[in-house]
Amino acid sequence: MADNWIFDVLADLRRFALANDLQALAAQVQATVQVAEQELAARADGKPAPRTGQGGRAFPH
């Protein structure tokens, strides 16, 4: 999956925050980048990604 746009968007947001002296926002965005990295990496390691568009059931019975 092409998830790079997530990091592009977050990098843009962080640049904006730093350029405008929004320190708390910059830090929060940085934390968000790390969460995204971890969660996407964990998913890439196994756990198949639930796909939406076919009923969207995460737990089919």
Added chain:
Amino acid sequence: MADNWIFDVLADLRRFALANDLQALAAQVQATVQVAEQELAARADGKPAPRTGQGGRAFPH
């Protein structure tokens, strides 16, 4: 300043996270929205120093 793009971008990201079962990312993005709201609101107010109580004047006379 038109800061609405920040919230548009974060809303997009949160939608993506929820649609792809990235729960930690969705929560983190939501927290980022709140930080952005607070920090931008504080700046819009002219970044006042934290005040206690009410009245505003420390030394009325």
